[in-house]
Amino acid sequence: MPGHHxxxxxxxxxxxxxxxxxxFDSAFGSxxxxxxxxxxxxxxxxxxxxxxxxxxxxxFDTSVQGAWQSVERLAHWPLGTGRLLRGLHRYxxxxxxxxxxxxxxxxxxxxxxxxxRRFHWLTGVPLLVFCFISAIGGFWLAWDQxxxxxxxxxxxxxxGLPLLASPLARNFLSDAAVSDRMFSLFIFVHVGVPLxxxxxxxxxxxxxxxxxxxxxxxxxxxxxxxxxLLALGRPILSAPPxxxxxxPATLKLDWLLLWLHPLTDATSRGxxxxxxxxxxxxxxxxxxxxxxxxxxxxxxxxxxxxGCTYCFADCPYAAITMVPFPGRETxxxxxxxDADLCVGCGICAGSCPSSTPFRRLEPLxxxxxxxxxxxxxxxxxxxxxxxxxxxxxxxxxxxCCHGADSTRLEASDTSRLDLLCAGQxxxxxxxxxxxxxxxxxxxxxxxxxxxxxxxxxxxxxxxLQRRREPQLRAQAALARIRQVxxxxxxxxxxxxxxxxxxxHVQSLSTNARMSADDFTx
Amino acid sequence: xxxxxxxxLPQSRRSGPTGPLQWFGQFLLYGLFALTIxxxxxxxxxxxxxxxxxxxxxxxxxLGEPVxxxxxxxxxxxxxxxxxxxxxxxxxxERSPLSMAVVLDGKSVLERxxxxxxxxxxxxAAIYERVVVPVGEHRITVRFTNDVRPGARAYExxxxxxxxxxxxxxxxxxxxxGGIVLL
Numbered sequence: 154m155p156g157h158h159x160x161x162x163x164x165x166x167x168x169x170x171x172x173x174x175x176x177f178d179s180a181f182g183s184x185x186x187x188x189x190x191x192x193x194x195x196x197x198x199x200x201x202x203x204x205x206x207x208x209x210x211x212x213f214d215t216s217v218q219g220a221w222q223s224v225e226r227l228a229h230w231p232l233g234t235g236r237l238l239r240g241l242h243r244y245x246x247x248x249x250x251x252x253x254x255x256x257x258x259x260x261x262x263x264x265x266x267x268x269x270r271r272f273h274w275l276t277g278v279p280l281l282v283f284c285f286i287s288a289i290g291g292f293w294l295a296w297d298q299x300x301x302x303x304x305x306x307x308x309x310x311x312x313g314l315p316l317l318a319s320p321l322a323r324n325f326l327s328d329a330a331v332s333d334r335m336f337s338l339f340i341f342v343h344v345g346v347p348l349x350x351x352x353x354x355x356x357x358x359x360x361x362x363x364x365x366x367x368x369x370x371x372x373x374x375x376x377x378x379x380x381x382l383l384a385l386g387r388p389i390l391s392a393p394p395x396x397x398x399x400x401p402a403t404l405k406l407d408w409l410l411l412w413l414h415p416l417t418d419a420t421s422r423g424x425x426x427x428x429x430x431x432x433x434x435x436x437x438x439x440x441x442x443x444x445x446x447x448x449x450x451x452x453x454x455x456x457x458x459x460g461c462t463y464c465f466a467d468c469p470y471a472a473i474t475m476v477p478f479p480g481r482e483t484x485x486x487x488x489x490x491d492a493d494l495c496v497g498c499g500i501c502a503g504s505c506p507s508s509t510p511f512r513r514l515e516p517l518x519x520x521x522x523x524x525x526x527x528x529x530x531x532x533x534x535x536x537x538x539x540x541x542x543x544x545x546x547x548x549x550x551x552x553c554c555h556g557a558d559s560t561r562l563e564a565s566d567t568s569r570l571d572l573l574c575a576g577q578x579x580x581x582x583x584x585x586x587x588x589x590x591x592x593x594x595x596x597x598x599x600x601x602x603x604x605x606x607x608x609x610x611x612x613x614x615x616x617l618q619r620r621r622e623p624q625l626r627a628q629a630a631l632a633r634i635r636q637v638x639x640x641x642x643x644x645x646x647x648x649x650x651x652x653x654x655x656x657h658v659q660s661l662s663t664n665a666r667m668s669a670d671d672f673t674x
Numbered sequence: 675x676x677x678x679x680x681x682x683l684p685q686s687r688r689s690g691p692t693g694p695l696q697w698f699g700q701f702l703l704y705g706l707f708a709l710t711i712x713x714x715x716x717x718x719x720x721x722x723x724x725x726x727x728x729x730x731x732x733x734x735x736x737l738g739e740p741v742x743x744x745x746x747x748x749x750x751x752x753x754x755x756x757x758x759x760x761x762x763x764x765x766x767x768e769r770s771p772l773s774m775a776v777v778l779d780g781k782s783v784l785e786r787x788x789x790x791x792x793x794x795x796x797x798x799a800a801i802y803e804r805v806v807v808p809v810g811e812h813r814i815t816v817r818f819t820n821d822v823r824p825g826a827r828a829y830e831x832x833x834x835x836x837x838x839x840x841x842x843x844x845x846x847x848x849x850x851x852g853g854i855v856l857l
Contacts, residue, residue: 180699247711302722312802318791319735320802326733326844327857375700379708387712398857400729400840406720409711415720 167262171642174603183600183638185372190602191256193368197376198249199354200367202347205242213294215340216333220296221394233385240384246288247409248380253284261439263605268447269470269496271440276357278436283350288410290342299404301325301395304339306414313422328397360494362471363608448497448573449524451490455479457507458520460486463622464501467576469607470494473501473521488521498606499523499577503613506623508579510535526573531582538568539590546592546658550651551578553598555605557639557647564651567595575599576609580616580625583634593633593658595651600640610638633658728809728837730776730783734847735800738770738790739821770822772799776845777815778807811836816854818847829853 170188177186187194214223227235257277260266266274292303308321324330358364367373392404406415417425451464455478465473465488472494478485488501501521502508508519510532517529539547544566552559553575560569568591572578575598583594596617598610615621617636625634635657637650723729744765752760769790776784783805791797811834818829831854835843844857 177703180696180703182696243715244711247715251711309802309804318798318800320733320800322802323733323735323800326731326846375704379704383708383712387716389715398842398844400723400842402721402723402725402840404720404722405716407715409714415722418722 163262163264166258168642170259170262171640175640175642178600181372183640184602185369186602187368187372187376188255188259190368190372191252191259193365194252194372194376195249195256196354196366197368197373198245198252199347199350201241201245201377201380202249205238205245206344206347208238209242210344215336217296217331217336220294220336221391224295224297225391228388228390233388236388236390237381237384240387240389241380242291243389243407244380244383246291247407248376250284250288250409253281257281257436264444266439267444269472269494272360272494273357274440275437276353278433280350280353280357281436282433283346283353285410285413287343287346287350289413290339290346292407292411293339294336294343295391296336296395298392298395298401299406301397302401302404303411303414305397306417310413310417310422310425313426325397328395331395331397360471361607362469450492450495450497451499451501451521452524453488453490453521454518455487457518458488458505459507460488461506461520462486462488463504463506464488464521467500467504467608467612469498469500469609470496472496490521496606497523497525497573498609499526499573500606500609500612502528503574503577503579503616504623505579508623509581510579510585511581523573523577526577528579531570531572532585534570535568535582535586536589538570539586542566542568542590546655546662547590548593548595548651548654548658549586549591550595550597551575551582552596552647553605553609555641556597556599557641557643559597559644559647561644562648562651566655567651574604574606574609575613576604576606578613580623580629583617584626584629587630587633591633592662593635593654595654596634596636597647597650598636598638600638600643603638603640632661723806723840725839726809727806728839728841728843730778730805730807730814730843730845732774732776732784732786732801732803732805732845734772734774734788734818735798735802736772736820736847737798738772739823739826740766741768741770741822742766743823768795769797769799770820770826772801773817773819774801774845774847775817776805777817778812780813783807807837809837809839809841814856816845816856818854820847831856 174186174188177188181187183189209227212223212227214220224239227239229235230238260270260274260277289303289307293300305322305325308325312320312322324335358366368376392401408415413425413429416428451472460475460478462475465475472491474489474491475486476489478487490501502519502523505520505522508522508528510517510528517527517532519528522528535549539549546566548564548567550559550564550567550569552569552571554571554573556575559571562569575596578596583596586594596613598613599605601610601614604610612621614636616623617625617634619625619627625631635650635654637647639646639650742765744763747755747762747764752762771790772788774784774786774788775782784803786801786803788799788801789795790799814831814833814835816829816831818831819826821827829847833856835856837843846855846857847853848855
């Protein structure tokens with residue numbers, strides 16, 4: 154059962170990843186945690202590469218004879234500006250590869266290689282290849298001893314594939330064999346492939362809504378500052394010029410980008426070709442391995458869809474489009490769900506103004522709903538649990554099933570309702586709970602930036618803070634509502650928040666009693 | 675007085691670093707990142723070849739000679755062919771493999787036969803090999819054939835070479851320059 158083994162391994166890895174993530178959370182805060190912004194950090198690295206690359210290209214001599222000198226001259230620019238530029242370019246490439254690897258690892262650990270997100274996975278894997286080609290191709294342009302070693306090693310490695318009748322490596326037999334035309338090819342590799350990378354990135358994020366292409370400002374500034382300090386403190390300098398009749402005995406190798414060459418030297422061309430091919434095939438095969446059935450997708454009820462577009466605006470995966478209402482000659486719109494794109498998070502149900510439990514409709518229906526946990530079931534559960542609670546001041550907790558495990562909490566005065574995602578909660582349910590006997594309501598979301606469905610925690614916060622529709626109504630007693638952000642493994646945070654709410658609600662009651670006593674006296 | 679509408683919803687979590695400990699933590703983690711990148715982009719030094727070694731690169735890429743002789747077809751044979759295919763001289767399409775052997779100081783260091791490419795074996799064949807050898811003076815013998823027909827010429831080159839540390843000696847075959855060449 155390979156699927157079970159994979160899941161077990163993945164779960165252990167995920168637990169480890171979350172432990173590391175919590176360490177970063179404690180320093181950066183969850184919203185600024187770089188491990189939650191690996192994709193946008195990759196974009197930042199790419200923008201830095203493009204910017205520094207364009208500037209470097211303006212001073213780069215694209216001939217065999219002039220290339221080394223034009224790059225070497227950078228080291229002598231005043232105030233270290235040349236070193237800064239070259240260092241930023243190289244270290245950004247290192248950053249890009251590191252965050253791309255971590256991004257792939259994180260998404261796999263979270264099980265994002267499958268289901269509706271298979272598209273993002275499959276369009277992301279080729280980008281890793283493009284990153285490597287672009288990065289390795291960049292080394293050749295300086296045409297120093299490291300460039301020579303990398304270019305010859307790459308050519309010899311590619312000759313292992315039955316692609317060309319004449320070995321590529323024959324182009325590097327002597328200095329005379331390397332022409333300016335060969336340099337044009339190098340430049341094509343280093344400029345053309347990144348263009349393919351950009352194009353591929355567009356595909357990669359095309360099916361996402363509200364995409365950020367830069368990390369939070371503080372994280373971006375911190376990262377750029379570190380790269381700039383590295384560029385100046387540990388500058389990237391050229392080795393002596395390439396000489397193909399001589400193999401250098403010592404090289405300052407960039408192990409993060411060029412590890413394939415020494416690995417091939419230590420093993421064999423066949424081994425590393427097999428390793429690269431198998432690794433690539435494995436990544437591409439992961440979405441097709443046996444996996445749990447896909448979550449049910451959202452369903453639109455045309456009789457209850459007002460065409461308000463809130464679900465369209467909130468869906469993190471652009472799975473909803475607004476279409477003209479069939480058979481009506483008005484501007485009335487109807488939501489339409491693309492089942493291939495829907496991940497079954499329920500954020501759309503939470504955004505639907507019709508998802509209010511105050512409606513007298515039986516059974517309760519709404520414009521867009523989740524078959525596995527419809528608003529009717531949510532209302533029934535809430536009513537039933539509230540009626541069973543005997544505590545003087547009962548509490549209600551709405552919790553995301555991907556966040557901290559609320560089932561571990563021992564709280565006889567609390568009714569607990571699990572949601573597919575915190576974003577599935579229509580704010581009117583909070584008011585409904587308070588009006589039907591709850592003394593306080595706790596809304597438990599994942600940590601900021603850590604939502605399983607990207608935006609559920611963010612939309613929930615904004616709805617509760619009345620910055621996003623559908624808002625928590627002004628009539629709701631804010632003093633009795635708390636929001637807590639607690640990721641998996643942070644049950645203590647949840648417990649503490651619940652205890653805090655309990656004490657707060659008790660103090661409110663005490664104050665109310667004291668005010669009543671004052672009035673009586 | 676704050677109205678319920680304006681009042682912020684209490685959150686149990688901060689969103690960013692607030693205390694000196696958090697700032698120190700950030701400093702530490704950024705430092706760790708810088709250290710990782712800074713170190714592994716230039717260290718440890720890599721030695722593609724030992725200080726007392728040189729490289730011999732054997733590289734040939736060319737069409738071998740046809741595997742057999744051309745022959746003239748008889749009138750009867752020609753008559754059996756369609757009119758558009760009646761070429762009186764018929765040559766075998768298949769090419770000979772390339773064969774290269776290198777002997778250094780009397781010891782064989784490379785023997786390689788490369789088959790011609792293509793389904794009909796009528797394409798070019800290529801040999802590209804690297805041999806790491808100790809530096810110093812060596813007696814080198816190179817044998818090369820590109821023709822399997824009986825009595826065909828076998829090329830041979832013998833000379834003494836003095837290899838310096840890191841030197842790359844290229845062995846190629848160029849009939850215009852006399853056959854086997856050492857670059």
